[in-house]
Amino acid sequence: MPGMIRELYENKDELGFLSMESFFGLRTTVMISYWRSNEELLAYAKGQKHLTAWKNFNQKVTGTDAVGIYHETYYVPEGNYESIYGNMPLHGLGKAAKHLPITAETVSAKKRLTSSTTTK
Template identity: 35%
Template structure:
């Protein structure tokens, strides 16, 4: 559907008022299948993500699926605040997905980038064969010590 205004088919320009969301966090995530057995992992995560979209955990404002390539899919999520996002990542099913992926990525890659309206950006890349997103131009840094968690990286 194309937006129109009263004057005709000219595209209507709109913006958004984010003042009601001072803690807004936007997260981009990607999953890259690197081996055939990685499809099973992707299908399992896909079922869980469908459940997340149906249940809409507290603080998740919107979820959009994305396709980056034939073997690379992802999503964009808008969270009310970092606390809501962190609560979700520490709960089921996310906690189990992340733990299982850490034990056996099955040749797959995963990444996320988070952007806060109030300032700060952070990223993590696991098993990606080539730099993507912020990693395409920014210097690499190991996620350890005071740089281990998303919250710590956002504060850096």
């Protein structure tokens, strides 16, 4: 898996990869990735590093019910989301997309989500 993640970060622009977040808990590991487009995500999913990592994972967990997996994909059109950060580093969508400060023109959620200046 580390080789796949390294490849994503080293080739972000050509792959369409924007950012990733990972969370590790007692019984849960979550990886969230952000992509420029569905097409680029699907193209990477069929690429050699991803297929190799997926094959290795499946070989390790075959025959055991100790590991589960779920996969969700969401398409969010540009301008149809917001992430707000107060006194913390950029995270999630804030790392993956353009970060804009809140101004007098975008002080409320309604103003931010309907403003033509909130280009993500």
